[in-house]
Amino acid sequence: MAALADSCTTAAAPADSPPPPWLADLNPQQLAAVQQGDAPLLVLAGAGTGKTATLAARVAALVLAGVDPHRLLLLTFSRRAAQSMAQRAGRRLHQALGLRATQAPPVLPWAGTFHAIGARLLREYATQIGLPDHFSIIDRGDAQDLMALQRQALGLAAAHSRFPMAATCLAICSRTLNSQQPLAQVLADHFAWCSAWEAELKVLFRAFAAAKAAQQLLDYDDLLLAWLQVLADDGLAAHIGARFDAVLVDEYQDTNRLQAAILQRLKPDGRGLTVVGDDAQSIYRFRAAEVGNILGFAQQFGPQARTVLLERNYRSSQPILDASNAVIAQAADRHAKTLWTHRTTGPRPQLVTVADELAQARWVADAVLARREEGVVLKQQAVLFRTGSHSAALELELARRQIPFVKYGGLKFLEAAHIKDLLSLLRWGQNPRCMLAAWRAAQLVPGLGPRGARRLVDALTAADDPRAALAAFLPPPAARADWPALARLVQQLQAADSPWPAELDAVRAWYTPHLERLHGDSAALRQLDLDQLQRLAALQPSRERFLTELTLDPPEATSDEAGVPHQDEDYLILSTIHAAKGQEWDAVTVLNVIDGCMPADMATGSAAAVAEERRLLYVAMTRARHHLALMVPLRFHVTQQHRLGDRHLYGGLSRFIPPAVAAWFDRVTDGPAAPDAAPAVLPPRPTGAAPLLQLGQAWD
Incomplete structure (x- = not known):
């Protein structure tokens, strides 16, 4: 680690000091991130800027600088991401060390998710906090079942007025723990209709915790909570922190307050800590992800903290990046960055106005087939949406026209x-x-x-x-x-x-x-x-x-x-925006970019919620490489607004696309005029025309 610190600065390598051959493919910003020393480091990696390659190269650089791979902790949000990171770091080390292809690269035994690493450490330190070392880990489904049993045992299921169901109770409990906020505040901010049950919920949550303790069970939230409890002991925190010379965290914008507290206890002064992420892609607030963790990183660790921006995009064309930059530039709280690319040419993104959801479905199907004829296979085309139900009309249209598709979702294993x-x-x-x-x-x-x-x-x-x-x-x-x-x-x-x-x-x-x-x-x-x-x-x-x-x-x-296998060699991708994060396609269409859907009508109760909806649109737009279309139906079906019933409403272009942002798009109108067009002037009614319809006839 010291060797790396001595040989690196906060800027890119000087022109007269070219990088070693195994780093020659990195751009100056990426190289600066790789060659930083052990000061607290925030790598702000914009969409498509080579985040994974940069982090893997930094892992390899740390090993080359003398860090034992067994003393390197890599935290990610999926096991596959950790495995991919370790494999890519191994390939870098192969290049750097001149190893033969048949030689295995160094193993990174401490690469995994927060929950997996927490479970592993708890097996070692369980007895230190009074936890049996043979505890069992239960998933969300089992935790919900246990919550339901406690809810029933306490008689809350027989309450005279509506008491939250077990799934809602578990969501409230989980959010309270992960956000490290008082229950009253969580209820007021996210579950207002449950606020009257605060006292009963506290009793239920205590019973839930007692039942888990009696059965020697830990759920996902407990793995983090117990890990932090271990680290609350100064001696244990120092001991565990000293086991790792370097701690690297991927997707830092998705961490919650509990995870941030764990990192702070592992590396109190930030030395050896590297976090990589993009505040503009923080879209998991419903899981208690706290965008403030990445926004406040520099303030947390003071003047010794370093920040490196990755702004060169390797995915999208410049017209798509211009529109995406314009959307996210409206955000009040953000790390300013402007994505750019050497691919300066390409079609401008489109704002497509259609009459309703059926017209939207027809337009999307036509466009998908047209791009297929131009050489863009269906697998390289994706249709994204805020909520799974938004694709219902499109799915019927695709089936009618025999366009095969795969929709991400379904029953988990x-x-x-x-x-x-x-x-x-x-x-x-x-x-x-x-x-x-x-x-x-x-x-x-x-x-x-x-x-x-x-x-x-x-x-x-x-x-x-x-x-x-x-x-x-x-x-x-x-x-x-x-x-x-x-x-x-x-x-x-x-x-x-x-x-x-x-x-x-x-x-x-x-x-x-x-x-x-x-x-x-x-x-x-x-x-x-x-x-x-x-x-x-x-x-x-x-x-x-x-x-x-x-x-x-x-x-x-x-x-x-799994459903019936597709006999076709190709299929269109349908996905929620949340499921699409980290993916990319040649052509992307985003459905229902209108107020009420984007932002969702249930996500406008606070400035923080609206800000995340803007980031969600930004994530959807930055999935596209060459073609991007945002759909604007003038009339759309609403089911989530139960107070209005199941009906159609008229909507306008999303508030995230004001005129200054819309200028970066080409406007396309299919049928009715765009929302900002002048109304048509009706001709005079001809003499002798049939009498006007009497409204009362509608009830005959």
């Missing part, structure tokens, strides 16, 4: 019933105190319903030895024939010598008849998911490691949600 069933058996075997797993697994036995499962859970909870209580449990008469097989299986899984991963054979042998009974015709397809689960299990050294890795980084979708 861990949300599928058969996956949750199998994992509940493994979790119960791993953790005899996991009553949530016992509750679900027990109800797989025919004749054992919720009441019988509750009696089992109560007996296990009250027992000093849950294994003995399981052996002594007497099921209801309807379940007595099938219950012993499950009891034997769980006892086998809880035995110290239960073989891994061979024990999965026994689990599947017991579960297969129940899978066929419960899911009928789809059982064979669901077995494919269980086959995949078993293959994943074979890659992990233990059941505990398997359950942890799968919970923190599950596959995206299940076999039964």
Whole structure:
């Protein structure tokens, strides 16, 4: 690290000191970021500016400067991003060290998501904070189920007035923890209709936390909260912080206050800390992401902090960047930067005014086919939208015209019933105190319903030895024939010598008849998911490691949600803007760029919410390489405004495209005049015309 610090400045390398060959492809801004010393470093990486390449090169430079790869912590927001970063850093090191292609690059064992790294550290330091080292990790779905059980046990489900459902309660709890704000403030800002239940929610959340503690469970939020609790001890914080010479954080604009506090405790003075991100792409406020973390980085670490701007864009043409720069320049609080590219030519982006959603769907389908004839394959075209329901009319039009498409979304792997069933058996075997797993697994036995499962859970909870209580449990008469097989299986899984991963054979042998009974015709397809689960299990050294890795980084979708395979060699991409972040296409069309949809009508309650909606539009626009069209339907369907009913409303161009910004676009009108055009003058009514319609006839 010292060698890197001694050889670097805050600017690009001088012209008479060319970079080493393995860094020759970086531009001066990227090179300046790579060659910084160990002062707190913020790399402001605009959209398409080579953020990943820069961060990977910095990782390689740190290793070359003497940092042990085992003392380098790389934090990302997805496991795949961490793996990609490690692979790219490895390729850089291959170049720098002149390694043969067959030689493995250095391994980065501490590259992963905040939650995965937190889980790993907690296994090591659990006893220091009174946490059992064999705790189980549950996903959001299981956490919601546990919240529902506590909600019911407290009698809140029988309240005379509307009490929030379990999913809402979990969202409130999660937001409060991750934002590090008082419950009252979270309710007032984001869940105003729940404010009257503040006292009851506090009771519920305490019961929820107590239930997790009793069952030795941690949910996603607890992984961060417990990690910060470890770091609250000055001695432990110094010990853990000293384990890492360098800490690098990707997508820093997406961190919440809890994650920022963890980083501050790891590196109190910021030495060795590098964060990379773009405040203009902070769009996860609904997950408690705090854009203030990146906006206030320099103030947090004082005059020793360094900032490097990455502004050269390698993705989009200059006309698209000009329009995108104009949109984000309206933001009140931001790090000023102007994206530019050497690709100065290209078509200007379009503002397309259409009559309604049906006309919008027809125009998009026509444009998609026209670009396909020009050589832009469907896979390089994307249609983006604020909310999944906004594409309904377009999906019907595409189907009618036989244009294949894929829409990102659907049931997640861990949300599928058969996956949750199998994992509940493994979790119960791993953790005899996991009553949530016992509750679900027990109800797989025919004749054992919720009441019988509750009696089992109560007996296990009250027992000093849950294994003995399981052996002594007497099921209801309807379940007595099938219950012993499950009891034997769980006892086998809880035995110290239960073989891994061979024990999965026994689990599947017991579960297969129940899978066929419960899911009928789809059982064979669901077995494919269980086959995949078993293959994943074979890659992990233990059941505990398997359950942890799968919970923190599950596959995206299940076999039964894959749908009919496309026989066509090509297909159009439909995606929400949130799901499209980090992606790019040759042509991008954004639906419903009108007030009420962009910004969404439910996201205009505060200046911060409106500011994020502007950033959301900016993210959508900067996905495009060559062609960009923003759609402006004059009439659109509204379902989210329940007070208005299910009806059409007239809308105007989004407030994010005022006249000064609209000047960067070509205006296209399909049918009706644009919103700012003069109304047409009607001709005089001819003599002898039929009498005017009487309004009363509408009710005949």
